[in-house]
Amino acid sequence: MTRPSDAVPRSPHSLARAAQILVALYALLDPTRPKLFDATDHGLFYSRYVSASALVGLATLVTFLLWFRRCRYNAQALSVGPFAHTPGWAVGAWFTPVLMWWRPRRIALDIHRAVGHDPATDTTVTLINAWWAAWIAHMAAAVTVTSTSYTDSVVLSVVSQALYLIAAVFVILVIQRITAAQTRAVAAYAPAEVPAA
Template structure:
């Protein structure tokens, strides 16, 4: 008796990937991005310490405390404040470069998985971050589209991690702008103290945003690796 041949597995209705899109592992870039985001968190924690010192000494100045000890504390607080700003800037630039490399690879892979999921051209993966106004929502849309395309076929993927990260990131950005403006225009000890409070809130939001970004990076990287291992790939990707 002839054994019947098994029925072929149904092929998900993927859209054909655009030219130049091929799968590459995002694992190494994902790990590097997560590590650098950890560095961002570390520099933000250092900045929070500097913020506390600034608040403490400006509070004493506002209360009328004088003397050599206060002057020394002012100098120390100012030095740490400046050092924290430099450390944050260096960490942010390094992280941004690696993050964008990771995001580009994630986006290209997501196009291979399902090109129909993307509402924006691939070039916006980088450009969206540098265009005024649209950088308030385009990057989130790109990550969300890649998240959808990388989810297991047939599943309904939510965007909770992406939405949480982006909301906190925007809040930190707005508070940071306010804190920076307040600091530059502060003239009295009371105003400097209030500016330091705002900066502390900004740094705290940056820590939360970086932690949520780690969650998004790790989860999205794992989603793509699992999708490759599951064999849920369109014919062009399988070669």
């Protein structure tokens, strides 16, 4: 008896490339970039820019979550060990209040650890931690910027954007690392056979 067909891993390569391109594009198009437009001049160009940015942002979110979910399913098929969180949490964790601050990182670490690697030379855990630290710092700065008392703070806006760009670079590298490891593992995958009773 073989594993269920839904547990067969599939290469995340195509989703990874799309996610990396969109993350980079959205980092360049983010409409909250400080002083990009005069606050009093919200003309046609501005509205088109914001619309395009919103569409790219939505595409980025959906594509990244599809990649993350695919990798989580792959991790379960490629690993013999149990997982603390179901594959549904690969998406749900990003939208769950309070848990969204740490559970996606935990799932990313679980995905990484499901594929064999040499701990002595592997730096993926450090890369995941750096991405998550930059992302959380960006989110904290963004929340502060949107509060009424700090709305006009150019310094906080610049800090928030810098942290976002750093997080974007790190997540592109995280996507690359995890995808490369899973692509190798998927290519070598052989379904486990269970002897008939």
